[in-house]
Amino acid sequence: MKYVDEFRDPILAQTLLEEIKKLLPTIALTKERPLQLMEFCGGHTHTIFRYGIEQLLPKTIELIHGPGCPVCVLPMGRVDDCVSLAERPEVIFTTFGDAMRVPGSKKSLLQAKADGADIRMVYSPLDALNLARKHRDREVVFFALGFETTMPSTALTVLEAEADNVTNFSLFCNHVTTVPTIKAILDSPSMQIDGFVAPGHVSMVVGEAPFDFIAEKYKKPIVITGFEPLDILQSIWLLVKQFAEGRCQMENQYARVAQKDGNPPGLEAIAKVFQLRDFFELRGLGSIDNSGVRITDQYARFDAERKFSVPNIQIADPQACQCGEVLQGMIKPWQCRVFGTTCTPETPMGALMVSTEGACAAYYNFGNLPELMALKAEEEKTKLKEVASN
Amino acid sequence: MTTPAQGMRKRSGILRAEVINMSHGGGGKAMRDLIEDVFVGTFENQQLDLMEDQARIDLAGLNTMGNRLALTTDSYVVDPIFFPGGDIGKLAVCGTVNDLAVGGAVPLYLTCGVIIEEGLPVSDLRRIVESMKKAADQAGVKIVTGDTKVVDKGAADKIFINTAGVGVIPSHINIASNKAMPGDLILINGFIGDHGAAILGARGDLSIENDIESDCTPLNDLINTLLAACPDVHCMRDATRGGIASVLNEFAIASSVCIKIKETAIPIRSEVRGMCEILGLDPLYLANEGKLIAIVPQARAETALQALKSTDAGIHSAVIGYVSESPADTVILQTAFGGERIVDMLIGDQLPRIC
Numbered sequence: 001m002k003y004v005d006e007f008r009d010p011i012l013a014q015t016l017l018e019e020i021k022k023l024l025p026t027i028a029l030t031k032e033r034p035l036q037l038m039e040f041c042g043g044h045t046h047t048i049f050r051y052g053i054e055q056l057l058p059k060t061i062e063l064i065h066g067p068g069c070p071v072c073v074l075p076m077g078r079v080d081d082c083v084s085l086a087e088r089p090e091v092i093f094t095t096f097g098d099a100m101r102v103p104g105s106k107k108s109l110l111q112a113k114a115d116g117a118d119i120r121m122v123y124s125p126l127d128a129l130n131l132a133r134k135h136r137d138r139e140v141v142f143f144a145l146g147f148e149t150t151m152p153s154t155a156l157t158v159l160e161a162e163a164d165n166v167t168n169f170s171l172f173c174n175h176v177t178t179v180p181t182i183k184a185i186l187d188s189p190s191m192q193i194d195g196f197v198a199p200g201h202v203s204m205v206v207g208e209a210p211f212d213f214i215a216e217k218y219k220k221p222i223v224i225t226g227f228e229p230l231d232i233l234q235s236i237w238l239l240v241k242q243f244a245e246g247r248c249q250m251e252n253q254y255a256r257v258a259q260k261d262g263n264p265p266g267l268e269a270i271a272k273v274f275q276l277r278d279f280f281e282l283r284g285l286g287s288i289d290n291s292g293v294r295i296t297d298q299y300a301r302f303d304a305e306r307k308f309s310v311p312n313i314q315i316a317d318p319q320a321c322q323c324g325e326v327l328q329g330m331i332k333p334w335q336c337r338v339f340g341t342t343c344t345p346e347t348p349m350g351a352l353m354v355s356t357e358g359a360c361a362a363y364y365n366f367g368n369l370p371e372l373m374a375l376k377a378e379e380e381k382t383k384l385k386e387v388a389s390n
Numbered sequence: 391m392t393t394p395a396q397g398m399r400k401r402s403g404i405l406r407a408e409v410i411n412m413s414h415g416g417g418g419k420a421m422r423d424l425i426e427d428v429f430v431g432t433f434e435n436q437q438l439d440l441m442e443d444q445a446r447i448d449l450a451g452l453n454t455m456g457n458r459l460a461l462t463t464d465s466y467v468v469d470p471i472f473f474p475g476g477d478i479g480k481l482a483v484c485g486t487v488n489d490l491a492v493g494g495a496v497p498l499y500l501t502c503g504v505i506i507e508e509g510l511p512v513s514d515l516r517r518i519v520e521s522m523k524k525a526a527d528q529a530g531v532k533i534v535t536g537d538t539k540v541v542d543k544g545a546a547d548k549i550f551i552n553t554a555g556v557g558v559i560p561s562h563i564n565i566a567s568n569k570a571m572p573g574d575l576i577l578i579n580g581f582i583g584d585h586g587a588a589i590l591g592a593r594g595d596l597s598i599e600n601d602i603e604s605d606c607t608p609l610n611d612l613i614n615t616l617l618a619a620c621p622d623v624h625c626m627r628d629a630t631r632g633g634i635a636s637v638l639n640e641f642a643i644a645s646s647v648c649i650k651i652k653e654t655a656i657p658i659r660s661e662v663r664g665m666c667e668i669l670g671l672d673p674l675y676l677a678n679e680g681k682l683i684a685i686v687p688q689a690r691a692e693t694a695l696q697a698l699k700s701t702d703a704g705i706h707s708a709v710i711g712y713v714s715e716s717p718a719d720t721v722i723l724q725t726a727f728g729g730e731r732i733v734d735m736l737i738g739d740q741l742p743r744i745c
Binding site: 345346 | 660663664667669717719720725726727728729730731732734737
């Protein structure tokens with residue numbers, strides 16, 4: 001397949017890997033303290049696991065899988081709000097398919113659908129708007145979620161709904177913002193991450209400049225990265241090169257798509273329709289200042305939260321979950337107390353097990369599960385011994 | 391066997407309605423007209439013409455064909471009922487024929503149970519039943535008994551079909567999912583994911599246009615040819631819902647072995663690959679309706695491959711991997727990129743109502 005296979009060439013991959021291996025000895029690293037690089041975006045996590053990139057890398061590079069999967073970071077209380085909206089008799093609730101299985105405190109959308117709620121999977125917000133045009137006697141609510149990548153399409157749909165005077169369409173807005181979320185991770189005292197593989201599709205919308213502060217203020221090298229396996233390997237090479245040469249910069253590996261200034265018409269639509277929330281809760285990370293957006297007053301009639309009442313109750317993450325520690329690189333997914341036992345992709349408890357882009361689900365699905373579970377059991381035994389000897 | 395002359399009744403019913411209504415399931419004349427005109431009239435065989443409550447099959451005849459009876463059943467609820475490359479009727483025959491054939495059985499007789507939602511155009515029903523007859527003729531099986539129910543609007547979606555099938559397994563054939571051995575090779579009879587991709591395209595809610603046709607086809611001829619050339623096939627299953635990933639996992643678990651497949655060896659049409667790229671689907675989990683996975687001893691693999699390739703449904707056959715010892719119960723994919731990943735069972739459903 002043209003324009004795809006070129007970015008998956010195994011021979012080029014070997015060349016990059018050799019270059020990375022050549023540079024590594026010039027950086028002071030040990031197996032106990034490897035170079036920790038975080039890929040923020042769930043799309044990157046998916047590529048890393050789908051192509052087996054982790055096993056190709058030397059053991060002195062460790063990839064930390066970040067919170068950039070919008071389905072994963074959706075808090076339980078917001079899922080409850082979705083269910084409450086979906087169960088209103090007048091509502092047709094529309095959603096992307098991967099949000100169907102996210103657990104709420106009582107049920108997921110999948111269960112609500114089975115209980116009789118009119119929930120329909122769509123592939124774009126425009127599909128939801130067309131449903132609203134078709135069913136004028138019903139209220140169509142679109143479950144808007146995603147980082148900046150998906151904000152322009154939602155914003156443009158609202159603008160189209162206004163232009164076309166579609167009054168029975170609204171958004172339940174759960175769009176989240178990238179920079180405040182990365183900043184929260186960087187500000188965490190236990191943070192150990194050395195560098196960042198930055199989300200290329202977010203950059204495609206917001207441009208390069210919003211990521212400058214990570215290199216400038218926090219002194220962490222960062223490379224804006226595409227989503228094919230060679231993109232990721234090349235970015236890792238660029239990061240390693242920065243360490244080897246003693247540089248700390250923001251670089252753009254994905255310039256073929258992510259322009260310096262991003263997507264100005266998209267940004268304009270976002271600015272018209274959305275404004276920053278003071279704070280928003282992310283599952284596994286808690287409440288973060290400015291980490292979400294809401295609909296501006298001008299477009300309030302398209303805001304499901306204002307059009308209908310939602311319970312809006314905060315539900316704490318299950319206590320046993322250690323998603324936060326996994327997200328900050330303090331533990332590996334399999335080291336979490338509940339990984340693979342009470343928390344599995346079939347019955348996810350924590351954020352990272354929910355979608356296939358979540359780090360724990362990726363480990364569970366694509367990792368060597370028997371081996372991981374054996375490691376986990378071994379570690380637990382050691383811990384028990386330590387406790388006993390104390 | 392009863393001779394046709396005895397007890398054979400003259401077919402009299404003619405269905406004049408244009409749309410199925412509740413009376414067509416009511417047990418009265420309307421139902422009889424429907425059954426006689428649409429089903430008995432189309433399937434045309436002596437067993438059905440007798441209009442008894444059951445098909446009666448001569449045991450002595452079956453005994454000469456093998457030493458085990460194979461019995462299977464499957465229900466078909468595919469949406470949409472007509473799709474490129476087939477329809478629910480063709481699917482209902484091919485699916486059950488294939489379930490028999492992959493066990494080494496020679497498929498012989500099918501049943502046909504239909505649940506119709508009132509409001510279904512009779513022309514659609516006729517088209518589906520004719521398609522069943524055509525598929526049955528192609529596979530060399532007879533549809534010998536059936537049942538018809540009509541339900542209220544909304545209680546079913548257009549039409550659901552159940553077919554059960556009977557076949558006989560020759561005594562020298564012994565295929566089982568727990569027989570994969572380290573060293574065996576894994577064969578597939580062509581491109582993966584065509585059916586899943588065709589159904590997705592036919593639903594029309596993706597605004598993606600493609601020319602992909604379902605691979606829905608009876609595989610008993612192909613399997614005959616394969617077993618004639620290589621009677622010691624260890625494992626064989628058709629890769630329907632859940633795709634080849636699910637079947638390979640079933641074999642790995644049942645045989646306590648590791649199955650290693652190579653991404654670049656798996657035949658896939660570029661249209662299907664492209665669609666999967668756009669939608670984020672994994673073609674290993676996409677449904678097929680005319681693909682099987684066969685695990686054969688290494689020494690017989692080339693013969694088996696050539697036998698498969700000599701058939702219409704197996705032109706694009708390929709060896710896609712091998713069986714090794716450990717880690718047991720695991721399927722590992724060597725990616726085109728050079729890495730490896732585990733291919734697990736599918737969780738949830740990638741796409742609903744695919745067959």
